[in-house]
Amino acid sequence: MLDLTSAQIGAWVASFMLPLFRVGALLMVMPIIGTALVPVRVRLYLTLAITVCIAPTLPPMPPFDALSLSALPLIAEQVVIGALMGFSLQLFFQSFVIAGQILSTQMGMGFASMVDPTNGVSSAVVGQFFTMLVTLVFLAMNGHLVVFEVMAESFTTLPVGSGFMPSHLWLVAGRLGWVFGAGLILVLPAITALLVVSVAMGVMTRAAPQLNIFSIGFPITLIGGLLIMWIDLGDLLNQFEPLATQALQLLRQLASVS
Template sequence: MLELDPAQLERMVSSFLWPFFRIASFFMAIPMIGSQMVPIRIRLGLAIAVVVLLLPVVPEMPLYDGLSFANVKVIGQQILIGAVMGFIVHVLFQVFALGAQITAMQMGLGFASTSDPANGVSVVILGQYYLMIVMMLFLASNAHLIMIEVMAESFALIPVGTPIAMDSFWKMALTGSWMFSGAMMIALPAVTALLVVNFAFGVMTRAAPQLNIFAIGFPFTMLMGLLIVWVSMSDLLGHYYNMTEFALEYLRGLMVTE
């Protein structure tokens, strides 16, 4: 008969409970897994499975001391750390969606929108197409396994109970600038090419005022935009690797303690 004294039971609960809060909040915030299409029970089950796999490699956890205020504070810290890690991955995906939206607005496809079932919002069709490609690249490159590895490293860089440095919150706020700059890097070739096309139509309008520029320019701009997007798809993989590498380094840079 298995007999456990209260000290052993408390140690077992602590070794499982503290990583669970961080990992579960990460799976609630990460794209694909944390979307509305995945039931909460599946996310919780996946979090429990990952916790069981990481138990042999994570450092020793502090003892659980009931529902004290100190424990509530530590639980909040773990949820915040996991949510921040999932938020960085979400920003990585939105870089490509925003770049596609800027391109679509320039080529005249900004009105063509569809409902995103994962997030429950209306997005541009070109942005949804880019999101699907990035999701497939994310899974094909085993980036989800790399994120689990980074999650395991986070317990050594930010031990349970250690407060996060205030600089990390400032860096997290600056992810908005990284998202817009990355989106402009993706959309800049197409936007520049379409600007040249619009400039050429402006010259044609000045040379021949009787020409109906709206009847000719709009479909031609859309056709050239689709052609430019097709040509620029060859560089999407390079952009994905650069953005993913930067996101991982950025994520590791956030894991700083006071």
């Protein structure tokens, strides 16, 4: 007869249950997998599969009684760490959404909005186009595998029970302004070109007041904006790489104690 003590059972439960909460929080918040396009049941199955694969390679977990209140601080710690790691990736993707919103407003397509299936809110079509494009590029460059690697390493660099660092919250809060700056940098050349078009329309209005600038200004700005966006996409990869590097560096900083 197999005789198991409560300490052994607690160690077995901790070796699987604590990583499960950190992995699950990451997958529920991170882009692509954490969006409304992926059903919750699929995310749960993926969480279980990843936890089963990485659990044998993780360092020993602190034993605890899963049915006692003493387990709540450890569980809350893992949920917060995983959610912050996923939220840091959301900041990277939202910079492209902001870039699309700014560009669509400048080119006169701010009214062209529809429900975004990934976030469940109404957003500009240009922003959704940038979101789909950056998602495909992120997957093509195996960015999701890097995220899973950092998450697995976080159990060594940020062990369970080491205590959550408040500096991590300030680290993420400090990147909120970075999102708007990154979005502006992405579309700054296009905004400059559209500003030149607007100035040209103003000069035409002053030179020929009888010209109905409102009837031809909007289609010219719209077509010019689409052409500029098409040209700007040729340099998207050079803009994507430094922003993705900064986002992954933030992810590694969150996965460390210091």
